[in-house]
Amino acid sequence: MAIAYHRQLDEKTAFAVWKIEESAEELVSRLQLKSGELAYIESLNNGKRNLHWLSTRVLLREMLNTNRYINCEVDEHGKPYLVNFPHQISLSHSFDYAAVMISEDKPVGIDIELVKEKIVRIEDKFLCREELLFIDPAHTIEHLYICWCAKEAIYKLQGKRNVSFKDHIRLHAFPYAPEGRFEASLETDQEFKSFDVNYESFHDYMIGYVAGERGYSSNK
Template structure:
């Protein structure tokens, strides 16, 4: 089905969502892959992992609007980056959708998640008691997914391993709606950064994103 949603955040920053309805072969035919990328693909099990990897790269190509080879690699922490383009990027996927965020002048982070009730069982593993206290009972599942997507987006923006969702990423209280924004912090030894998190409901999914 290809690109189903695109949002331009400013002149140099945007994100988009791709609905994965193609086969792996159909996605593969839209890419220019080098030997090391083909070798990596062969290590993935056929199925969603393969489709997710391919679809994020196809969407990245669409967003960059280029016929050039896109050298997308991962650093020592697993954060994706582009070797031959100036853009900073963030990739995400969940079930039938892939999301890509790009910017020419700032760091970015995005997360997309299928909304499922099982998140209530693990809420205490990524939210503090203070954060749990502002979760609205009538919108519990959706509110929890906004919080998860927010912390995941900050984690991807920061791009370093060892970050604790529970201890290091702190969310200010906010009320849940279909779309909105709120403040959050990443607090590490010797530093603290403030961010504005944006989120929106997309069909049965939640999207959270952040920029530097």
């Protein structure tokens, strides 16, 4: 399967979605993996876990449009980064899809989720009272997934552990729509940052993404 969806956000920033239809062997054949990476894949249970890991790397290769080896590592907080390319990246996957976001000049975060009714069981675990009040009762499930994807994308962009979705990431009230943008903030004892969150529905999935902070400018 080729890229199922691609969106160019600006000259240096884009994301894409890959529909996973290949076997693990087919995905491996499209990569240049070293012994440590192959051993890691072997440690994963056969099934979605290794397909997700492999498909994000195949999609990353497609987006970078390179035949070079891609050295993708994770830092002490578990955030992925590229050793031998200048791009900042964010990876996500859910069931049959993988998503990758890259930028040459700003930090990024993306999340893709299959929309399922069970999210209502945990709504008060990731949304504060003020956020719950603006959820549209006619589109509760979809609205909750927008909020989840937004908070997950911000969490991935900032890249540090010990950040609470409910206590530290706050969403400004916004009406439900299948696609849109709204403001959000990350508020901890150490920092305050504002973001424009973008989101859109994709088949039975929801995608949320952020690129830099509000007013962000690169010095490159």
